[in-house]
Amino acid sequence: MAFFNKGFGRKRDQTASDRIPPGQYETRDFPVLTAGPTPRIPLTTWSFTLEGLVESPVRWNWDEFNALPHQSFTNDIHCVTKWSKLDTHWEGVSIDTLLEHVTVKPEARFVMAYSYGDYTTNMPLDDLRNGKAFIGFRFEGLPLAPEHGGPARLVVPHLYFWKSAKWIKGLRFMEHDQPGFWERGGYSMYGDPWQEQRYRSDD
Numbered sequence: 001m002a003f004f005n006k007g008f009g010r011k012r013d014q015t016a017s018d019r020i021p022p023g024q025y026e027t028r029d030f031p032v033l034t035a036g037p038t039p040r041i042p043l044t045t046w047s048f049t050l051e052g053l054v055e056s057p058v059r060w061n062w063d064e065f066n067a068l069p070h071q072s073f074t075n076d077i078h079c080v081t082k083w084s085k086l087d088t089h090w091e092g093v094s095i096d097t098l099l100e101h102v103t104v105k106p107e108a109r110f111v112m113a114y115s116y117g118d119y120t121t122n123m124p125l126d127d128l129r130n131g132k133a134f135i136g137f138r139f140e141g142l143p144l145a146p147e148h149g150g151p152a153r154l155v156v157p158h159l160y161f162w163k164s165a166k167w168i169k170g171l172r173f174m175e176h177d178q179p180g181f182w183e184r185g186g187y188s189m190y191g192d193p194w195q196e197q198r199y200r201s202d203d
Ligand SMILES: Nc1nc2c(c(=O)[nH]1)N[C@H]1C(S)=C(S)[C@@H](COP(=O)(O)O)O[C@H]1N2
Pocket: 030, 031, 032, 033, 034, 035, 036, 079, 080, 115, 116, 117, 119, 147, 148, 149, 161, 162, 163, 164, 165, 166, 167
């Protein structure tokens, strides 16, 4: 009768080490991992778009985006380079809130997150829904620093942190899964830290 799933029901009766996926170690630092230079995006030109397989695309500018309902989030994050950081505190807009503004076509099952500076990363649409992911713009009570993806980044804490695209610019809804930047380079299409899906060969 023991149906335990490590991804759910955590926190109560769980020690810190139970929250560290296999092959990871805990760090209190917040390492910076970026492929290429840090883009600087003035808030006056920033925008965020939902596009692809939607009835009609929607775009918010910074003020419009900030007028959307905010939430606080506390999550553990896990980088494929093996650090994990427990209880990170964010403020942002849930992807569920954003999805209220578009009609996603039924054939859309995957998403490509794309960023300023051309970074991309792919994931199933279901992994962004039902409280699982958000666009974060404040971290530990302060505006998100540019090196960590400010003005705003995607945060998908239940997948390896490369799926959490920094300097997010939009989400493109797709019928078929397509590899993003690291995925084309041989990293996992899905990236579940609890299954240690680091590389394509682990999928
Ligand atoms: N746009 C963009 N997003 C990105 C990356 C990147 O290079 N560019 N690196 C990814 C990787 S590999 C990780 S581990 C996290 C690192 O986030 P941090 O620098 O805030 O720790 O961002 C992810 N998001």
